[in-house]
Amino acid sequence: MGERPPRVEVYLRSLAPTDIRDTQERIVDRLRTLDDEGRIEGVDYTVCGECVCPSLQTAETDIAKLLLRRYESFEEWADSSDRELVGFEQRDTESLLTGTSVTGIVFPRLTLAEFRSGAVTFVAPSTNGTEQTSVSDRLDVY
Numbered sequence: 266m267g268e269r270p271p272r273v274e275v276y277l278r279s280l281a282p283t284d285i286r287d288t289q290e291r292i293v294d295r296l297r298t299l300d301d302e303g304r305i306e307g308v309d310y311t312v313c314g315e316c317v318c319p320s321l322q323t324a325e326t327d328i329a330k331l332l333l334r335r336y337e338s339f340e341e342w343a344d345s346s347d348r349e350l351v352g353f354e355q356r357d358t359e360s361l362l363t364g365t366s367v368t369g370i371v372f373p374r375l376t377l378a379e380f381r382s383g384a385v386t387f388v389a390p391s392t393n394g395t396e397q398t399s400v401s402d403r404l405d406v407y
Contacts, residue, residue, distance in 0.1 A: 268381070269306060269381065270303065270304055270305050270306045270407070271305055271306060271379040271380055271381050271386060271387075271407075272305070272306045272307050272308075272309075272379075272380045272381075273296065273305050273307070273308045273309075273377060273378070273379055273380070274308070274309045274310075274311065274335070274377070274378045274380070275292070275293075275296065275308060275309070275310050275311070275375070275376065275377055275378075275400075276310075276311050276312075276313045276332075276335070276372050276373075276375070276376040276377075276378070277289065277310060277311070277312050277313065277374070277375060278312070278313055278314065278315065278372060278373075278374045278375075279312065279314075279374070285374055285375065288375070288401070289375060291401075292375065292377075292400055292401065292404070293310075295404050296308045296404070299404065299407050304407045305407055311328070311331070311332070313328075313332050313372045315369075315371065316356060316358065316369030316370060316371040316372075317329045317332045317333060317336075317369060317370050318358070318367045318368065318369040318370075319333055319368075319369075319370070320367055320368070321367060332370070332372070333370070335378065336353070336370050336372075338385050339353070339378065339385060339388045341385075342385040342386075342387075342388055343388065343391060347393065347394075348388075348391045348392060348393050349391060349392050349393075349394070350388060350390075350391050351373070351390035351391055351392050351397055352372075352373030352374070352376070352390050353370065353371065353372060353373060354370070354371040355368055355369070355370055355371075356368065356369050356370075356371050357369075373390055375400050376388065376389070376390070376400070377389045377400040377403055377404075379403070387403060389402065389403040
């Protein structure tokens with residue numbers, strides 16, 4: 266008997282990005298088809314916004330906790346898989362009102378995480394140093 270299909274999580278910075286709307290729509294449609302065909306074992310979507318700042322009170326919200334845990338698990342997966350995450354950034358943001366600066370984690374506009382038995386088995390976009398795998402590329406594997 267073959268391996269069970271993966272469960273997939275998709276992280277979107279926005280539901281209506283102007284420059285990747287067509288790509289985003291195509292990905293959502295492909296995932297729906299893959300799920301209907303049983304080639305993936307469900308898909309969850311999370312809107313992650315512009316960035317999550319671990320040092321702020323908002324980091325205590327459920328969604329921020331989820332995003333921070335996922336980012337940490339993606340980093341661990343990349344380290345153990347000899348891959349590098351692509352499009353994730355740590356960005357310093359300064360408040361125009363207070364002048365204080367905080368560091369936030371920025372997810373790519375579109376991220377796919379694959380899970381089997383509760384463990385991360387792939388994250389896109391990522392690279393092995395020579396080849397980059399986009400979300401679309403990874404969907405072709407299913």
